[in-house]
Amino acid sequence: MTDPDSFSNFANRSSSKWLRYPADVLPMHVAEMDFDVAEPIRARLAQMVVNSDLGYLGPFAKAGQAFESFALNRWGWQLDPTHAKMATDVGVAAVEILKAATGPGEQVLVNTPVYAAFFSWLKEADCTPVDAPLVLEGDTWKLDLPAIRAAFESGVRVYLLCSPQNPVGRIHTAKELTEIAKLAKEFDVLVISDEIHAPLSWVPFTPYLSLGQEAAATGVTITSSSKAWNTAGLKAGFLVTASDQVRAKLKLLPEAMQWRASILGAHAMVAAYEQGVGWLDQTVLQLQENLEHLRSEVANRLPQARLYEMEATYLAWLDLGAYKIQDLQQAILKEAKVAVVAGSDHGIDDDYPGFVRFNFATSKPRITEAVRRIAELCEGH
Numbered sequence: 001m002t003d004p005d006s007f008s009n010f011a012n013r014s015s016s017k018w019l020r021y022p023a024d025v026l027p028m029h030v031a032e033m034d035f036d037v038a039e040p041i042r043a044r045l046a047q048m049v050v051n052s053d054l055g056y057l058g059p060f061a062k063a064g065q066a067f068e069s070f071a072l073n074r075w076g077w078q079l080d081p082t083h084a085k086m087a088t089d090v091g092v093a094a095v096e097i098l099k100a101a102t103g104p105g106e107q108v109l110v111n112t113p114v115y116a117a118f119f120s121w122l123k124e125a126d127c128t129p130v131d132a133p134l135v136l137e138g139d140t141w142k143l144d145l146p147a148i149r150a151a152f153e154s155g156v157r158v159y160l161l162c163s164p165q166n167p168v169g170r171i172h173t174a175k176e177l178t179e180i181a182k183l184a185k186e187f188d189v190l191v192i193s194d195e196i197h198a199p200l201s202w203v204p205f206t207p208y209l210s211l212g213q214e215a216a217a218t219g220v221t222i223t224s225s226s227k228a229w230n231t232a233g234l235k236a237g238f239l240v241t242a243s244d245q246v247r248a249k250l251k252l253l254p255e256a257m258q259w260r261a262s263i264l265g266a267h268a269m270v271a272a273y274e275q276g277v278g279w280l281d282q283t284v285l286q287l288q289e290n291l292e293h294l295r296s297e298v299a300n301r302l303p304q305a306r307l308y309e310m311e312a313t314y315l316a317w318l319d320l321g322a323y324k325i326q327d328l329q330q331a332i333l334k335e336a337k338v339a340v341v342a343g344s345d346h347g348i349d350d351d352y353p354g355f356v357r358f359n360f361a362t363s364k365p366r367i368t369e370a371v372r373r374i375a376e377l378c379e380g381h
């Protein structure tokens with residue numbers, strides 16, 4: 001990490017995380033990590049720049065093959081790399097799938113609280129979100145299988161699943177996902193499984209398409225190395241299918257999708273999957289340590305706040321509802337000088353006003369400082 005103990009923003013980074021707000025605001029909002037990018041990825045990119053190797057990305061089998069080996073080693077998932085198609089990023093893959101597979105105004109199931117961009121993707125593809133919210137059991141947010149079944153029974157035929165779930169960091173279990181595959185098969189539902197956070201898991205993760213025939217017949221996975229290896233600006237993602245039934249539903253996907261991904265992103269992906277596993281394992285350990293640090297800071301300084309069990313990601317779902325602060329995210333931004341994502345961005349109807357999403361992929365001193373500032377606002381000291 002470049003500058004762990006200074007609280008002014010990183011001088012050598014120019015991504016939205018660092019430029020969106022003034023330098024005295026701690027940026028704990030957008031899903032980027034403060035850690036340095038893995039050395040093999042930096043080396044690959046540097047070499048490409050030196051070689052002026054910056055042309056169009058043509059058909060590029062290597063990315064699918066590298067992901068195949070990674071997914072097999074990490075999760076025991078055998079995918080067919082010839083059915084991995086590149087896209088500009090995961091958002092573009094989702095929108096293209098939705099455009100190809102849905103009609104005007106079509107209802108698409110989501111489980112809130114969920115990644116805010118899901119709603120803009122649905123809007124862009126002229127789809128209408130339908131919610132089967134996660135349910136809180138003890139300290140764990142879980143899928144509500146009866147509500148999902150009810151949505152399918154009511155006629156919903158497309159399901160945008162966030163697996164692992166951003167925010168809350170839940171790994172949906174193999175049992176839950178198997179049940180979803182069964183229901184999807186029964187009701188002929190297309191399951192779009194967004195698995196971009198999967199490498200950042202510290203309990204076993206189950207890829208949807210690894211779950212046998214019912215999953216293969218219903219699912220399309222969208223993913224990238226960009227979240228786990230912190231290269232969102234490189235613009236490359238892909239989608240994977242495992243059956244002719246799903247490929248028939250996606251037959252309107254544009255041929256040109258592949259040409260709209262970046263050559264740098266595609267090569268970074270190969271470097272990540274082939275040479276970035278050591279870095280990834282270190283990062284996952286670091287995230288677990290940071291989460292424990294966040295938990296202890298929150299327990300000490302924000303006694304009325306609540307954090308939940310997490311199994312993946314660096315995006316904590318923090319319940320500050322007990323403090324009854326109006327327009328919570330804006331108050332935290334303007335008064336505490338910390339940028340977080342508003343809870344209400346993660347629901348359909350301004351749900352979750354007492355929550356914020358807090359990015360803890362930074363240094364421990366920054367986590368401490370952010371919690372201290374939020375506590376000053378909430379606890380008034």
Ligand SMILES: Cc1ncc(COP(=O)(O)O)c(C=O)c1O
Pocket residue numbers: 031088089090091092115162166194196197224226227232236237
């Ligand atoms: C669940 C999820 N999907 C997709 C994305 C964005 O992916 P991309 O930048 O490839 O569109 C994010 C970013 O945080 C995310 O959390």
